[in-house]
Amino acid sequence: AQTVTQSQPEMSVQEAETVTLSCTYDTSESDYYLFWYKQPPSRQMILVIRQEAYKQQNATENRFSVNFQKAAKSFSLKISDSQLGDAAMYFCALSDKLIFGTGTRLQVFP
Amino acid sequence: EADIYQTPRYLVIGTGKKITLECSQTMGHDKMYWYQQDPGMELHLIHYSYGVNSTEKGDLSSESTVSRIRTEHFPLTLESARPSHTSQYLCASSVGLAGHTDTQYFGPGTRLTVL
Numbered sequence: 001a002q003t004v005t006q007s008q009p010e011m012s013v014q015e016a017e018t019v020t021l022s023c024t025y026d027t028s029e030s031d032y033y034l035f036w037y038k039q040p041p042s043r044q045m046i047l048v049i050r051q052e053a054y055k056q057q058n059a060t061e062n063r064f065s066v067n068f069q070k071a072a073k074s075f076s077l078k079i080s081d082s083q084l085g086d087a088a089m090y091f092c093a094l095s096d097k098l099i100f101g102t103g104t105r106l107q108v109f110p
Numbered sequence: 111e112a113d114i115y116q117t118p119r120y121l122v123i124g125t126g127k128k129i130t131l132e133c134s135q136t137m138g139h140d141k142m143y144w145y146q147q148d149p150g151m152e153l154h155l156i157h158y159s160y161g162v163n164s165t166e167k168g169d170l171s172s173e174s175t176v177s178r179i180r181t182e183h184f185p186l187t188l189e190s191a192r193p194s195h196t197s198q199y200l201c202a203s204s205v206g207l208a209g210h211t212d213t214q215y216f217g218p219g220t221r222l223t224v225l
Contacts, residue, residue, distance in 0.1 A: 035213070045200065045216035091152065098143075098214060099169075100152040 002027045004094050006101035013082045014109050020067075021077045021104045023092030029053075033095035034068070034075045039103075040088040048090070051075065084108050113137055116201050116217035123191055124225050131186045131220045133201030142184040143214065145200040146170060153200060159184055191224045198222070 003026045013019035025034065036048040051059045051068050058066050063083075067076045079086055087108045092101040114135040123129055133142065140161045145153040145168075155168030159178040173195070174188050184203075188195055200219045204212040 037216075044218045045202075047213050047215075050213060089150075098153070098155065100154075102152045103150070105150075 002029075002094055002099045004092050004099050004101040006092055006104050008104045009102070010105045010107070012107040012109060013079070013086075015082055015084060017082055018078060018080045019082055019106065021079075021090050021092075021106070023075045023077070023101055025073050025075060025092070025094050025099075027073075027094060034066075035093040035095075035098070036064070036066070036075075036077045037091045037093060037100075038086075038088045039091065040085075045091075049077065079106075082108050084110065114201060114203055114215050114217040116199075116220050118220060119218060120221050120223075122223045122225065125190075125192055127191050129188050129191055129222070131199055131201075131222070133184045133186070133217055134182050135184075135203040135215070135217075136182060137203060137205075137215070138181065139203035139205055139215075140181065141204045141212070141214075142178065143202040143204075144168070144174075144176060144184070144186050145202065146172065147198045147200055147219075149198070157186065191222075193224045196222060196224050 005024045032053045034051045038048045039045045049061045049064050063080045065078045089103045091103045117132045142159045144157040146156050147153045154170035156170050156172040157176040159165045165176050198219050198221045201217040202214040204214045
């Protein structure tokens with residue numbers, strides 16, 4: 001069975017600082033995708049970043065980057081230069097029918 | 111934001127009523143999904159469809175049913191609502207190219223309360 005574990009229910013960061021959200025997963029598939037989704041309060045879930053397992057290079061999208069460790073089955077999200085608008089629930093998910101982690105609530109303080 | 115819509119956004123209804131939650135997307139996506147999410151919790155897949163006339167149950171058992179008569183439309187129906195059905199229901203769609211996985215685009219959700 002596929003599983004996704006997010007061990008940090010809540011995290012906080014000062015505006016302009018960097019924060020890392022953790023995610024570990026388990027799958028027997030050799031080819032899969034990993035995603036980080038953001039769900040702001042009362043707003044739509046949106047994709048932050050995705051990683052294809054067969055690609056060695058870590059994905060990057062502007063201020064968001066991942067540290068993908070395939071052997072360790074770890075997929076952490078780093079948010080640089082945090083902004084107030086980054087405050088949200090962040091979900092790590094594993095393909096193909098998305099298996100979601102329990103989420104990390106990120107607070108950003110001015 | 112993606113062109114995927116859900117109605118109603120909020121619904122409060124009495125026990126025993128039949129309800130249909132609507133989901134439509136204008137992106138021509140083949141794959142559509144329904145997730146159930148309790149407040150502050152993870153999402154659980156309850157139904158999915160890989161195309162017209164194709165529907166499958168997800169990992170979380172649900173008393174709801176779905177249909178996929180048109181590509182753009184994927185309604186979810188509860189024949190007799192109960193308080194245990196109180197939750198948020200999220201619809202999503204993805205392109206559906208061959209092989210694994212495409213990014214899923216989510217609707218705004220329907221928050222259902224059954225009294």
